[in-house]
Amino acid sequence: MRITGLSIDGFGLFHDTEIRDLAPGLNLVLGNNEAGKSTAMGFVHAILFGFADGRSRDASYPPLRGGQHGGRLSLETDLLGGLTVERLPGPKGGRCAIQADGGRPLGAADLERVLGGVNSKLYRTLYGFSLSELQSFESIASEEVRDVIYGASLGTGLRTLPEARKELSKRAEGLFKAGGKKPEINKLLQNLEATRAELREAQHGLQRFQETNQKIDTLDREIEEGRAVLLALRERAERTRSLLAAWESWQGLRDARRALGELEPRVERFPEQGLERLTTFEGRLKVQRDELEQARRTLAKQRGELRQLVYDAALVEHGVEVAELLQGIDAYDQAERDLPTAQRVASEKDEDAGAVRTELGSSWSEERALGLDRSTHSRESIGGYRTRLDESEGTEREHARALEAAEAAASEAKAKCAALELALAVDDSANLDVEGALAQQLRDGRATFAGVVRDLPRRREDRRDLQEALHVTLREIDPSWTVETLDSLDTSLQSQRRIEDADEAERAGSEALRAARERRDRAAADLRKIDTRLDADRQAFEDRGHAVGESGDAHALVERRTRGLALRKEAQQLTHDRIELEALRARQSDARRPTEFSAETGLRGKLAAIAGIVVAVGLIGGTAFLATGETAGAALIGVGAALVAGLLLWLRSSAHSATTLSAGPTTDLRAAIAELEHRLEALTKRIAGALRDLGFDPSLATHPETDLVATIEARADELADLTRLAEGVAALSVERLGAQGDLEAVDEVVVAADQALNEQRARWREHARSLSLPEDTSPRTATLVFGKAEKARSEQQRIQDVDRRIETMEVSSREFREVIAQVPRLALQLGLDDDGVLVELNGFLAEIDESEAQRQERARLRDQLTTAEELAATAEEHRAIEEAAVEVASAQLEQAREEWAAWLDSVGMEPGWSPDTALHALGRAARLFELVRDRDEQTARAEELGDQIGRYRERASSLFAELGRATPTQRHLLLEIRRLGEERETNDGLRSRHVQLSKTVAETEEQIRDREQTIGDLERDLAALLDEADCRGSEEFRTRGGAHGERLVLEARIEEQTNNIRRTTDVEDLSEVEPELAGTNQDKLAALRTVLEEQVESADREAGERREERGKADQERTSLHSEDRVSKLRATEESLREQLDQRAREWARYSIAEHLLDVAKERHAKANQPQVIQEAGRYFELITGGRYTRVFAPPGEGKIEVVDAEGRSKQAEDLSRGSAEQLYLAIRFGYIAAQVAASEPLPVLMDDVLVNFDPQRAGAAAKAIVTLSHERQVVFFTCHPKVVETFREHAPDAALYRIDKGQLLTTAE
């Protein structure tokens, strides 16, 4: 399958974009970032597999620049020929329409067949991928990579196997994991262990049962004993407590007994409660007497008041009548006011009634008007008549209108019929009649024929162009080349690879030779440079006056310099000695003069000398430092130190000599001078010798004026320079030797490379001969030839395609002409060329069409006429019906009017009244009725009010008469009546008071009588009491009563205390406790009680504890007795074991399945070393330029390994990022190559997958892709012009497109 064109309506930033004639082989698409490369890839994917929906991770690319989402892909397939796949928005990935080139619709299954079962995901992984997919392959777990690779040969889907394993593993691990805690089996095991432990513990129940039984027995015994002790203790404590409680009573008893014994006088007889009774009697007598006196005073006062009360009895007697009159005052007053109003209203109503009567008409009396039937029934009758009359009139009007309309319609229909008849009267023209089927055949075939007419010349043109192109291509290869030569050329992949290998070898050989030559040139140049430098150095040496050969020995120079510098010290010594000698000589001459020489002056001179020496030495050191550089620094320090030491020695010897001098100065001085002179001589001689050695004038040593040190220094510097020069020359000589060696070695390499290249070329020439290529053809040229040959073959192929198409077209043209020949009129024109025939055919078909159109128009008119006639008949019928209906309606109206007149007559209304008038008359009659009723009511009321007023006046007159008072005038009547009412109220009050007071007087009199009686009784009782105690008076009675009372109190107390003691101590007989009480005291008892209570408490506590313990033991025994824990735990254990058994089997099932899968996969993989891997290896070798020769998937290890040229293997994950990507690309190509046999080759779309490759590998990968494109269409998207160039190197004719701003352009555009 290949994509021949895409037409994008709206997809991402593409809108209305079309590209045609995509090349069958390699297509390069160049575009910047975001130009739409991924979108274009996405478009192809979307059209083939559907739009991404919301759940998909793919981008959905909604149209950003308008247009309908989607578009078309034109495909050329082996299976179904040319076809178009169009996808537009719709459910489930969009509506997909697939059509074969002839227009035949195809189904989704056809597309799937073409795609050879490749699904969306597989396509994305293998056929349409970008760098991210390429890299994502890398991130797939190795196991899965392997399964993908083996997937093709396992007979399972791409994912099924890993998913199956994962599922099984998940299920098994959910059940059991060694060392795990959470899986079900692990949990069950934990539970089992815990249950077993609990069970062991529970099985000790029996022993505990027996122990508990024994414990309970012991406790029972102890509890019984404790109970007895406690009882005794409690009794004692209780008795002590009761004695203590009785102690107060005991004290009281003793006191009472003593007081009784001491009491005086002894009164034996005395009335019971005598003293109280005496006091009561005396008190009551006094009260009665006081109250009697008070009552008598009150009576006198009441009688006086009664006498003064007087009132009007007659008025009080007629109180009821007065009250009635007072009540009637308001009604009377109201009646007087209402009377005139009632009279006025009555007269008004009468007037209104008159007016209403007049309205009805002069002939209408009140009686006649009121005689009208005003009932609802009557009104309904009128309403009925009115409705009927209205309806009848309406019906009549309606029918009249309908009649009018029907008449109009009928006349219109007639007119239309006439017009149609007129139109049809025009003459039928004759029409062309061709058999319908034939006409249809002509029409159907015309489009195809027209296509042929249009396309055939173009195709022939194409063919010519292609033929020309083929010739050009062949000529480009070699003028002598023909199609036959092309056919005989072996362009197989193997042959190509051989050429590629030769090319590679040629390139590598040339490269090696070139590199070797370069190295040789570099080596020669180096040698030359060394020679130049050597010459210069020698020249410099010679310029210094030395022959290189003579003083070239740097070592000797160094030696001399060292010796020279050593001389410097001696020269310094020489200078120093000379100065000293001078000094000594000066002293000698001084000593010969008669001048005192003191040690002091000597010392001063010495100091001056030291200073001089120090300065000199400093100068020497400085000079040396300047001359020798850094080494001299150290020397200077050494020299300084030596000088200081020398100075000190010299000072000592000087002091000594001074002393010596003072002893015998002249002799000593002379000796010193002699010694010094001797030393100087030796030194001078030595220095002179040395100077000679150094090539200096020895006499210099004897010239004291010469700066010997400086001279030596200068000479040493000169020697150092020379040394450096000599060393440089020596080093250069060594370097030169090396360079010369290098040059010779490189020369050999050059010769070897040259030889290898020549051998390679010889081999190639031989191969070229075998390929019938000219001997001088280079492999590169051969590759180009191959490329061209491929191109030529593809052109040849296309020519054949075009030929086939031309043939098809011609056949179809011939067939169609046969059809045309069946039409006589056209048969005559068959001599014309295709164009002419087509023009005639078009004309003929146009005529047929026109004739057909006319025929159809007449038929249509005829149909219309029939319809119009039917309509006219219907309209006439309708008119007649309406006419009849009008007559009926008029008759009904007339009848209704007659009946109405009769009804009016029957109810006594005026004939000729309309129903509305009749209703109005009834309304007025009703009004009249109301007015007459109101008038009569008011008249009656006025009469009643008059009566009421008369009656009231009459009653007032008679009352006044009875009271003997003058009847007041009508004007003052009400005033007088009210006054009478007030008077009556006053007299009523006076009478009530009189009655009340009389009653009170009677009561007071009764009280006085009662009191007198009571006082008598009391005086009698008092006398009796005194008699009872044999006393003559109250005083005596009181004395005797007091003594008697005291005795009684004491006796009662004794009784009470005795009872108290008995109750408290709970004894019947006091003698049981009396001795004990008498023998102790309160404190002793209290102490005893405390002790006993403590003992009781303690015993009680102990008993409680035992009881509690017993309870617990009992409970335990009961629980042990009833507890069936062992059974329960056993049950739990059994249940857990059962669950374990089930889960274990389940686990075994999953694990066995996993095992089976693993073993099967292993075996299967071993037996079917996948072709994918083999093919991948081939591509990987190609891409890595032979660095890696093989890809290998060791069975059962779930890895991918690569093997390099040296046979070393490496894991895929150890490869660099670039190499890994190359491997994954190779695996894809391997997969694609392995799939070739399975289905038709699908195009491969790649988006910039080479960016991480180095240029060489990118070149090799491009070459591999170009090779791939020989077998299938490849579309390669990139944003790097360089990548395009790389491809062009291998496929100069590859089609190139640009993609920019949502447009796909061929480079020509």
Added chain:
Amino acid sequence: MPAVSFLHAADLHIGSAFRGLSTEAPELAELFQRSTFRAYDNLIDAAIEHAVDFVLIAGDVYDGADRSLFAQLKFNEGLRRLSEGGIQAFVVHGNHDPLDGRTAQTEAIEGVKVFGPDAETVTVQVDGRAVAAVSGISFPKREVRSNLARRLEPGPSELFRIGLLHANVGSDTGHDPYAPCEISELRESGMSYWALGHVHTRQVLSEQPYVVYPGNLQGRSVREVGERGCYLVRVDEHQQVELEFLPLDVARWHEIEVPIEGLETLDALERAIGDRIDGRVTADDGRALLCRIALVGRGPLYGDLRAPEAGPGLLARLRDRYRDAEPAVWVQRLRVACRPSVDLAKRASQGDLLAEVLAVGQECSEGGEALEGLTDEVVDRLWRNSRAAKWLEPLPPEALGELLLEAQLLCLDLLEEDT
């Protein structure tokens, strides 16, 4: 000799655990757990109801040497009821309740004879007349490998002579070979009736004389299916024996196979299973039912049933269906053992991975190295695991074969979507 009647029971295993009862339904577990006690109550009731003269109990009264106190008290309570009803009891102990096990101190009960570790013969008096002689001996410890039957001497020949013993007759009983003896010895022993215990499935080994295993009173696991109880033995004046089996169990175990042929929906399958269970309950006189269901055969439901959750789901629904059933029903396990309609042998020849899987499976099922590899690498990972080994019983070969087949089907399900 006057006529005499007695009950012969054995292997009461009072208080023993109910094997395979899930803790998922604690209330049911409680009910079934009580079943050995209730079956024992039924025994006592039967003795009283049939007014037998005595009851023989031929060992394994309790389950486990560490007999629970509760079980012992329960046992004594029953004996006391017999005693109060004037019914004597003769008891020997077996390997599950040997004499050296823990024993609660209990008062001696009148009319109850528990035989000791030495053979002994006692005469049974009914209404003051000797009617039978019972010779018995108890297991002194759990493992008695010697022939105890030989130690029992029959009583006087005018009495009905009974040998009461817990023993394994023959060599292939499927039970531990404790106190082994041969049927021929028993026949020639001079006893009139051998009242045996130990083998849990009831069987009459001989009728001249009678050598009888009454089986246990209550089935306790799926291995003890069907009715359980004791024998009512009536002996007439002429020592003619008549045996009547009295089912005393309160719950019964069954294995029920349900073929899926012709069942189109899971609902239909559920109904079919329900019908089978209900039928069983009716047949069992309304006893509580414990069962294992196996779905077998081929049918359209195969695909649905192979889904990992299908079996557990169906089991859960069934349990739910019988949640509050009266009598109680517990579906202990549901095994999907039905087969796909695809021909595995044919499928194994297709040359792809699945075919390889089936071939490997076939190889394993034939034994040899492949099976050893499977056992070593797979099964032993769990069965030899230090913690699991002590709880798991070794997989019998047929179970392994079954698992192997199921594993192959599992692979079939996973690798082929349309089976």
